[in-house]
Amino acid sequence: MASNVQDVFMLFGDSITQGGWEPGLNALGQRLSHVYARKLDVLNRGFSGYNTEWAIPVFEQCFAKRADEHAPKVQVLTIWFGANDACIKPSPQHVPLSKFISNMKHLVQMVKSPTSAYYSPTTRIILITPPPVDTYQRRADLESRNPPIALDRLFATTEAYAQAVKDVAAEENVAVVDVWGTLWEAVGKEEKSLTKFLIDGLHLNEAGYQVVYDELIKTITQVYPDIHYDNLGPIFPPWAQIDWDAPLKSLYIKEHNE
Template sequence: MAANVQDVIMLLGDSITQGGFIADGFGQKLSHVYARKLDVLNRGFSGYNTTWTIPVFEQLFAQQHEQQHVPKVRILTIWFGANDACIPPSIQHVPLPEFSSNLRRIIRMVTSPTSAWYSSITKIILITPPPVNTRQRGADLASRDPPRDLDREFEVTHQYAEAVKAVGAREGVPVVDLWTILYEAAGRDEAKLSEFLYDGLHLNEKGYQFVYDDIINTINKHFPELHYDKLQSVFVGHADINFDNPAETLKLRKAVLSDR
């Protein structure tokens, strides 16, 4: 029981999600503000694309008949595109139409009442891939042993980011448009993206700050009841403990006061 006392935020994605628990990463910041309210599960898989993620998600997201026995996923972030947008002949490449279809499939696994994984209380947030700094990325790949050719293109990744936005609009799912946020922050200058990317692809602390801020803004706008300031701790604060009979007040309660 002790491991399952809190409902969760699940972060689904590739290496940029997996790396979100670095110092001042977006996952670390979410864990801090949601401490004692919702646990944050990092389900980022380095190198994965949407095609490889579907069978994994089918195993890690509880089916309907299992959901009463495990913590409920209150918020699910879905963050892909950086690997899907690799240019052929990369094995990570997923054609744009298939990428969009894969995203819709993952979303509908959770949102469709006919799905074995349907969860009416799970709120979904999509995140676009960040822009690629091809100069940084090319230099990083060229420095490896053996050297590798550039595997991503700036405008191709932009197309995948736009596809995420289109899927979000079609499915009624809010989108954190990180591609536009970072490109605008860099003054629409690809070279200046190095301020937010440590190797031309993966985010540094400054880049993750934008992700965190916009996730919180999105929650506040679309799911305000799940903002950390609106949730209660699953156990009372120490000032509310009945010191004469502690067990009386130290009873598990739900952080989310009602399901909507």
Template sequence: MASCQYIDSVVLFGDSITQAWSDGSLAQRMSEYYLRRLDVVNRGFGGYNTDNALSAFESVWATRAEREAGCAQPARLITIWFGANDAVVEGGWQHVPLDRFRANLETLVERVRSPHSKWYSPQTRVVLVSCPPVVTADRHAAQMAKWREFGSKGAAPWPDRDPATTKKYAMATVELGKTLGVPVLDVYHGICEAAGSEKQEDLARFLYDGLHLNSEGYAVVFEGLKRLILREWPEMDPESLPMPMPYWADIDKADPEASFKTALAEARAYEGKVGKDERKREEL
């Protein structure tokens, strides 16, 4: 069993676009970015919408009591990235009406931020992430290919995504972030800017099936998230974070145990200083 006290974490919470561990995915890039400084915990669940996320959160996020008892790995940051499935056109079982989608996102944020929440985690920075655009023709082609792969059983899949609807859910995420004072990574417009337009044919190169990002799409997300983190919380720069385990060349051959104790103590001292600075900012 891994120790929950050795190192803090960054939690990626979302749907299948978060879940991906493929080469170039957000989880892979973030793990490399925070290598040996923070664990990157992937809590992405394919097919989930925000209704499902409310239930899943209760299992994947430690309560305040668990954390204060030392039974949970502290999280320095959480990304909350939903909307791609909520935005299924009305009639699809994953569809969540826009007003409920906003309310669900707000509930997730307040579960982390509110002192009245049993999951309150004051040291955790929260980032909302908007869903990317969709390319409907590619999405439907991928649906049909999978349907044929499984023997064309049942009714043929119908086009379940609409660009205008997806954009509404992305913009609702951005607007909610402004209302709550939570930083938002606007992936929708980030992809559109990288593509040079919102035209379906221009967006297609960032999505391997019209819905899920490919490595090029994730590169846009990762670079945007890095910029957001360094702008909002410069103390989260990996270059500023000490490694809880010493660099191999810094280990004292005569007394290696002392080197390990010193590295861990320095990491904990840094965490304590950052925590105090954050509390001071909150009081201002």
């Protein structure tokens, strides 16, 4: 008997993923949980401040091994890193670009490779690029703290890490959501205009999460249409379809009756 009859939509990333359920933002996780209600359980596996180096051992504990036949199946996996890896030295969050690329490939191959203990051939993988950094807003935010903190990110550096995510997606043949490029085009390539989408020069506001949600659903529609919420039925029947005279026949799925 399965421990959970409902499959999973897992969001794996840093604070921008973790913030997907923040009250008042109508953010990514909230929106996905709404449209996938009774179809897929949307799991928040975002870890504030984490980079890919720290994410790998965490992923090994968050993602079920192939031998665990009782674990819910992860139907969709988003991997959203780069915002912290792109920190500049001497930040402990900094991961060199070459190592970041290697780590991203490793995360993908943990799921895709038939030799991996975490092999899950039915999992649809979607990489997400970090958003652009507004260094004007970010510097002001950091300098306002007590004690003040020096600027920890550069615009061009984060752009390079965003490009690396797209390159990895192409090489590994998985889908990608280009948040960096979409937001940059939306502000007319004016860095100071990124305040429209960012709270502090780094994290997304409600408008920013709206863009990410729209682009993610567009990607699912184009690349993985079978897992679009409109193409999934509810895991249990609508109440009007229950056999009222013998409800247990309707309410237990097949595997529970075997």
